[in-house]
Structure formats: structure tokens, C-alpha cells
Amino acid sequence: MPARNKHKNNNQPLSFSGNVNRMADRAFGILAIEPGVAESIKACNSVLQVRFPVNIRGRLEVFTGWRAVHSTHRLPAKGGMRYAAVVDQDEIEALAALMTYKCALVDVPFGGSKGGLCLDPGLYDRHELQLITRRFTRELVRKGFLNPATNVPAPDVGTGEREMAWIADTYKHLEPDNINYLACVTGKPVHHGGIRGRVEATGRGVVYAMREFFRNPATVKAAGLSGGLGDKRIVIQGLGNVGYHAARLLQEEDNARITAIIERDGVLMNDAGINIERVHQHMHENSGCVQGYPDATFSDNGAAGLELQCDILIPAALEAQITAANAARIKASLIVEAANGPVTFEADAILRNNGVTVLPDAYVNAGGVTVSYFEWIRNLGHIRFGRMERRFDELRGQHMISALESLTGQQVPEWMVREITHGADELDLVRSGLDDTMRLGYQEMQQALEEHELGNDYRTAAYVVAISKIARSYLDIGVY
Ligand SMILES: NC(=O)C1=CN([C@@H]2O[C@H](COP(=O)(O)OP(=O)(O)OC[C@H]3O[C@@H](n4cnc5c(N)ncnc54)[C@H](OP(=O)(O)O)[C@@H]3O)[C@@H](O)[C@H]2O)C=CC1
Numbered sequence: 001m002p003a004r005n006k007h008k009n010n011n012q013p014l015s016f017s018g019n020v021n022r023m024a025d026r027a028f029g030i031l032a033i034e035p036g037v038a039e040s041i042k043a044c045n046s047v048l049q050v051r052f053p054v055n056i057r058g059r060l061e062v063f064t065g066w067r068a069v070h071s072t073h074r075l076p077a078k079g080g081m082r083y084a085a086v087v088d089q090d091e092i093e094a095l096a097a098l099m100t101y102k103c104a105l106v107d108v109p110f111g112g113s114k115g116g117l118c119l120d121p122g123l124y125d126r127h128e129l130q131l132i133t134r135r136f137t138r139e140l141v142r143k144g145f146l147n148p149a150t151n152v153p154a155p156d157v158g159t160g161e162r163e164m165a166w167i168a169d170t171y172k173h174l175e176p177d178n179i180n181y182l183a184c185v186t187g188k189p190v191h192h193g194g195i196r197g198r199v200e201a202t203g204r205g206v207v208y209a210m211r212e213f214f215r216n217p218a219t220v221k222a223a224g225l226s227g228g229l230g231d232k233r234i235v236i237q238g239l240g241n242v243g244y245h246a247a248r249l250l251q252e253e254d255n256a257r258i259t260a261i262i263e264r265d266g267v268l269m270n271d272a273g274i275n276i277e278r279v280h281q282h283m284h285e286n287s288g289c290v291q292g293y294p295d296a297t298f299s300d301n302g303a304a305g306l307e308l309q310c311d312i313l314i315p316a317a318l319e320a321q322i323t324a325a326n327a328a329r330i331k332a333s334l335i336v337e338a339a340n341g342p343v344t345f346e347a348d349a350i351l352r353n354n355g356v357t358v359l360p361d362a363y364v365n366a367g368g369v370t371v372s373y374f375e376w377i378r379n380l381g382h383i384r385f386g387r388m389e390r391r392f393d394e395l396r397g398q399h400m401i402s403a404l405e406s407l408t409g410q411q412v413p414e415w416m417v418r419e420i421t422h423g424a425d426e427l428d429l430v431r432s433g434l435d436d437t438m439r440l441g442y443q444e445m446q447q448a449l450e451e452h453e454l455g456n457d458y459r460t461a462a463y464v465v466a467i468s469k470i471a472r473s474y475l476d477i478g479v480y
């Protein structure tokens with residue numbers, strides 16, 4: 001079968017990478033990109049598959065992992081590392097492709113990569129996971145798929161700060177002469193070279209994306225909504241790293257009402273709103289399950305939760321959650337794709353035809369890689385952001401207060417003194433850079449939407465912006 005048709009025959013559903021390619025094809029058509037250039041952009045540059053044994057409880061167990069490099073027009077290639085019971089090469093290639101488009105859209109100067117290990121992290125203890133991660137890291141380093149200059153992983157489903165710290169430490173032992181060893185991976189704990197604000201970054205970025213959308217009354221109206229975020233009923237799927245921080249911030253800072261939470265074991269529902277922090281605590285005490293949480297109704301039919309009446313649906317778990325099978329039953333006016341690939345190509349068309357607006361993954365969850373970019377720069381710079389200027393800015397603020405008081409003869413109120421004399425620390429700067437990135441990304445997407453008369457098709461607008469930047473870099477430099 002020719003390569004370009006390999007993901008589609010009449011009876012088979014599209015694979016994940018087939019879905020991503022079909023979505024990108026709409027933008028290639030609009031931009032009239034030459035087919036050869038389009039194929040070069042879509043093609044996954046290289047994929048490493050490794051199989052390695054680890055001694056688990058006295059017997060050898062063989063693990064399979066992948067690291068895909070989708071593009072190298074910018075280096076390093078960047079993207080998370082997923083640990084899950086169901087991971088395969090196609091999924092990793094699709095996620096790597098999404099990284100390429102995401103980085104281009106929000107001007108993070110990286111190529112796209114992604115990695116994964118086929119294992120259920122719940123089945124192994126901390127020591128075993130450390131052995132597996134360190135061995136996987138060794139395979140990646142030895143085969144040239146992990147390096148601060150060329151390929152830099154980060155957290156994704158099933159991994160977090162802990163795994164990133166093990167990766168950095170293993171790399172340091174293998175490459176002791178590399179002064180930039182900390183930049184080999186992002187999402188590390190702050191005390192191991194990480195940056196403040198990375199853990200919450202993807203979720204916070206989701207919220208910044210939503211705020212930017214709601215700043216524009218015309219687009220809000222076109223989506224069949226009105227007002228601000230504060231009075232909206234929100235259903236969220238997945239209360240992991242991304243979903244938890246997004247839901248928490250929407251509740252705490254925007255006063256939004258989270259009316260349903262869908263997790264692996266089912267869905268919690270309460271139209272008056274569900275307290276995110278308390279559910280999170282409940283999950284922590286109950287092996288990640290939401291069942292048994294006292295202040296909401298529980299149903300074990302989690303999938304039906306996606307179809308609940310609400311204003312905004314935030315899928316923040318896994319890919320292919322909204323498909324041709326359930327898309328027509330979605331009642332939300334706005335879908336905010338916090339996860340990668342939660343809506344399939346076919347479902348996307350159904351939703352658009354039904355007037356549902358979808359803010360696409362490549363934009364919505366770009367906050368994670370944006371703050372990873374800041375962390376990578378911090379590691380290469382070997383200095384914490386704000387260290388040089390914070391005290392200087394505070395002193396300048398104090399001088400301004402003194403000048404103001406001597407000119408007016410009045411005392412400046414305490415709250416104003418606090419605001420004016422505050423020097424930005426690392427967290428302030430990270431959040432400011434993240435907010436700016438999400439605002440600019442949205443504005444570019446909105447401009448493409450209007451310029452190409454794409455109606456409510458934000459996904460194609462996102463791909464148009466990303467692909468025009470990537471194509472420019474291919475065409476300017478040529479193919480080597
Ligand atoms: N972490 C990051 O910085 C970024 C992540 N993303 C994307 O966001 C999504 C979520 O990632 P992340 O939050 O890191 O992953 P986590 O592993 O932290 O969280 C995923 C959550 O979803 C739950 N879940 C799994 N399957 C289902 C299901 N069928 N229905 C409902 N809930 C389910 C998981 O439960 P359980 O633990 O029981 O499996 C877990 O609570 C992924 O698509 C990822 O690629 C995108 C950008 C950056």
C-alpha cells in the first residue's frame with residue numbers, strides 16, 4: 001500500500017497519526033503548499049524503538065519504548081515522555097507531529113519529538129520505576145535520542161518531576177563533561193534544576209487560552225455563549241497534571257463552576273459545582289478514584305459524562321475521546337482541548353457542523369512546552385530568572401514611592417506600596433511569559449481564521465499559522 005494511504009482504507013478508522021495528518025492537510029490545501037514540501041513537513045524524521053530487560057522482583061522483564069523525532073528544522077526536538085499500558089509507535093509519532101505544529105504556532109524554537117514506554121506505572125514501585133527509567137535513559141543517550149542540543153524530553157501522561165530528575169541524573173553520569181547536562185530534560189523538580197511554574201504550566205496555559213477567548217465578545221457570541229468565564233458550567237475529563245491545575249485555577253481565579261469531573265473510574269456530577277481541591281484530596285486517598293466522593297452524584301459510565309449539558313467541555317486525559325460515535329451527542333458549546341488529540345478528524349467535522357467551537361490542542365496545551373522552553377534557557381544560562389534584577393526593581397519602586405510622597409505630601413497606601421515595590425521573581429516572570437505566549441498564539445490563530453474565512457474552524461487556523469512558519473523555514477533554507 002502506498003505510504004500516504006497507509007492509515008486509511010474504507011473500513012478502518014484513521015490511526016492517531018492519520019488523524020493528525022488529515023487535520024494538517026486542510027491547512028496545506030489552504031496555503032497551497034507544494035505536495036513535496038507538505039509530505040516533508042508531515043513525515044516523521046526518525047523513530048527509535050528499544051527493547052531492554054530490567055530485573056523486577058527477581059526475574060527479568062523486557063520493556064518496549066520509543067522516541068520519535070518528527071522534525072528538526074529547529075533544535076532541540078522537544079516533547080514529553082509517556083508511560084502507559086497502551087502506547088505504540090503510531091501514537092508516539094502522532095504526538096511528535098503535534099509537538100512540531102504546537103511549537104511553531106506559539107513560537108517556541110524547537111522541533112517536535114515524543115517518547116513513550118509501554119508500561120502501567122501503577123504496577124511498579126518507586127525503586128522499580130527508577131531502574132526502568134534509568135535504563136531507558138541509557139538506551140536513548142547511547143542511540144543519540146537524548147541530548148540538551150538535539151532531543152529534550154519532558155513530562156507527559158504517567159510521568160512527572162520524579163522521572164525527569166532520574167533522567168537528568170542518569171544523563172549527568174553518562175556525560176559528566178557536559179556543563180549543560182541539566183538542559184537534557186525539562187519538567188525537573190526546582191531543587192534539581194527545574195523552573196518554578198512548570199508543574200502548573202500546561203493547566204495554567206489552558207486557563208490563559210480560555211481567558212483570551214473570552215476577552216473577545218464577538219467570538220464568544222459566535223460560539224453561542226455570552227458573558228465571561230465566571231458564570232460558565234464546565235465539565236472536565238481527567239484530573240491529572242493538566243486537568244487538575246486547569247480546573248483548580250478556573251474555580252479559584254475565575255469563579256467558574258465545575259459541574260462534572262470524569263475520571264478513569266466514572267463521573268462525578270453536581271450542578272451547583274464541585275470543589276476541585278477536595279476531589280483531588282479524595283483521589284489521593286483512594287488510589288486515584290473519584291467514587292465515594294461525598295458531595296456529588298457518581299456514575300461509573302464516564303463516557304456519558306462527555307455528553308452532559310454544559311457550556312464548556314475540557315477533555316484533559318487522552319486522545320480519541322470524542323469520535324464519530326459520540327460527537328453528535330456532545331452538548332457543550334465550546335470544547336477546549338487540554339489533552340493531545342481528544343477529538344478525531346471525523347468527530348471534528350461533526351462538531352463543526354453542529355456549531356460546536358473547538359479550541360485545538362496544538363494551541364490550548366502549548367503552555368507546557370512554553371515553560372519547558374524557559375526551563376531549558378534557565379539551564380543553559382545557569383541562572384535563575386529574576387536573580388539579577390529583582391532587588392534592583394524593588395529599590396526603584398521604593399524610590400518612586402518616596403518621590404511620590406515628597407511631591408504630594410501624602411502617604412501612599414500600603415497596598416500600592418506593596419504593588420510598586422514588588423520585584424518580579426522567577427514565578428512572576430514565568431507566568432508573565434506564559435500569558436504573553438498564549439495571548440499572542442490566540443491572536444495569530446484568530447487572524448488566520450478571519451483572513452481565510454474559516455468560520456469556527458480554529459483547528460485549521462492553528463495549522464495554517466504553524467505550517468506557514470514551518471514551510472517558510474524549509475523554503476528559506478532549502479532541503480539539505
Ligand atoms: N503534562 C504536560 O505538561 C502536558 C500534557 N499534555 C497532554 O495532556 C493530557 C493529560 O496529560 P497529564 O495531565 O500530564 O497526564 P496525567 O497522567 O497526569 O493525567 C491524566 C489523567 O487522566 C485520567 N484518565 C486516564 N484515562 C481516562 C479516561 N478514560 N477517562 C477519564 N480520565 C482518564 C488519569 O487517570 P489514571 O491516573 O487513573 O490513569 C489521570 O488522572 C495528555 O493528552 C497529554 O499528552 C499536553 C501538554 C503538556
Ligand SMILES: O=C(O)CCC(=O)C(=O)O
Pocket residue numbers: 078079080081099102152153154155156186340365366368369370372
Ligand atoms: O514540555 C515539553 O517539552 C513537552 C510537553 C508535551 O509533551 C506536550 O506539549 O504534549
